[in-house]
Amino acid sequence: MNMSNLHFHGLHVSPDSPQDDVISMMANPGTTLHYAVTVPLDQPPGLYWYHTHPHGESYQQSLDGMSGAIVVDGIQRYAPEVRHLRQRILILRDRVAGEHDPNAPAIRKAVGASSAGCGAASGVPQRVFTVNGSLRPRIPIASGGRQFWRIVNASPDLYADLEVDGERLEIIARDGMPLTFHDPHRQTELVDHVLVPPAGRVEAIVAGPVGGAKVSLRSRCFDTGPDGDPNPAMVIADLVSLPSRPTVSSERVGRLAPVYKPIPHATLSDVESRAPDYTVKFTEDKHGFYINGKKYGPEDPPMTTATVGSFFHWRVVNDTREVHPFHIHQVHFLVYAQNGKPEAQPEWLDTVNVPGGNSIDLVMDFTDPIIRGVSLFHCHLLSHEDKGMMAKILFK
Ligand SMILES: [Cu+2]
Known part of the structure; x- marks a missing residue:
């Protein structure tokens, strides 16, 4: 089919066209997509990347090398x-x-x-x-x-x-x-x-x-x-x-004072200690790969809705006999527990491994007012994503 598009992995940008939209933006052969992505001033400075994200062809295109690095300076x-x-x-x-x-x-x-x-x-x-x-x-x-x-x-x-x-x-x-x-x-x-x-x-x-x-x-x-x-x-x-x-860095930006975004301990512990607001369950069989029993379809309605402005407790359960890396577009999350046991060092990530038969608990940062609209979360073993292990989320 040779459809293609771009995903800006890890950037806290809008999931709507003409930004980080991999649902409605799809280029068939001979057509051109125009992107205008506004990276917010408070994007954490570091290494991000872009890759193509057409459902059903992501694996082959990534394997073929359709990707590149993005450095947010500072x-x-x-x-x-x-x-x-x-x-x-x-x-x-x-x-x-x-x-x-x-x-x-x-x-x-x-x-x-x-x-x-x-x-x-x-x-x-x-x-x-x-x-x-x-x-x-x-x-x-x-x-x-x-x-x-x-x-x-x-x-x-x-x-x-x-x-x-x-x-x-x-x-x-x-x-x-x-x-x-x-x-x-x-x-x-x-x-x-x-x-x-x-x-x-x-x-x-x-x-x-x-x-x-x-x-x-x-x-x-x-x-x-x-x-x-x-x-x-x-x-x-x-x-x-x-x-x-x-x-020698001549970057002027490197000389500026850092802007930290500490999150109050009480806020995190409040989210962490309550029952999950949402559970993502990975399963698979010989016909495909599933999230909460469903195989992704491009016409599907959102599987879940998140209120912009809040932190959510998500649990990701891997009910298979192999690993799956969980990823959600536009959002970093705090990985704070595995199988109910607190992590010695919680980490902020945008992609996390979930071992087979295990569960992990996350604090999802849905506080960014820019990130509104329909987006995606999925397994980042791209052959699994292509075969259905993906779902939509509505940020509203
Ligand atoms: Cu997977």
Whole structure:
């Protein structure tokens, strides 16, 4: 069919045409869509991205690389330590190593991916990560020098459980939002690895290897569950010790004071402690993928309505034997509990993994007066979205 359109993933913009509308805006071959997207002044500064979003064809178009990064300037205000660091934008996409491709074993070997897969998923891995279109590139970084890496997982369905050999990543932002945006007292976070589901982003400071050590950026084996697709460990890129000139930020915006948006503890705990305002249940069978028992249809009415100006408690239940990443357009949410148990560190995200057989609890931020109209929430394994795991929401 070759229909297409654009979704501006994570931006707090209107879901109506000519902005972040993937329902009524659809270009058939030979037609043109005109977008005029107004990014609000209080959009958290960080890494976002755009990709096509035609229901039924999202998976193939994303796999084909129809996506790109969007940086909302100004993260230096929230993280002055990155002001003088060399920045890199790393877009993770896929190299297909299909079952009948004679090059598949060599492609898997090039990134050190086992043909056996890993975890409970069965089958031979069909794809590996590329970075900005290259298979296992070398990334220059001075020995002991620090760089600011802004990574988007633009794969339609590979999870990236990222680590850099022998060091900890210093996380500045997740899904475009500086960790301090809603919590000015929060520090950057040092982690051994970070799970970036399809469509997720992480922005972190990485240090160059010292003493000639061979160091790589890797994805760990990620267990997608018995009905999931194999998602093996692999090397994504190698760090090579080369002098790399620092970039001095001339951005005036980087010198301005940050504007934090703390949310009163009482507001959050009030929402968190009440029964869910809405429950999203993921199910699947051999005929398709469902939200609350329904397969998405473009003509469907909204499945739920949210009052603009409020925080809502949503629960997402995964009643399948594989992972599904939950995403809602235009909105960040606070992930604060899994299976009813509070998270040690609640995170603001726009895409979150929900393991098979698990539930997560979210505080949905529906307070933005700009975001009104009909929008979408869905599983971000795009083949699942294409096969029905999506629903409409009316913000009014
Ligand atoms: Cu899914």
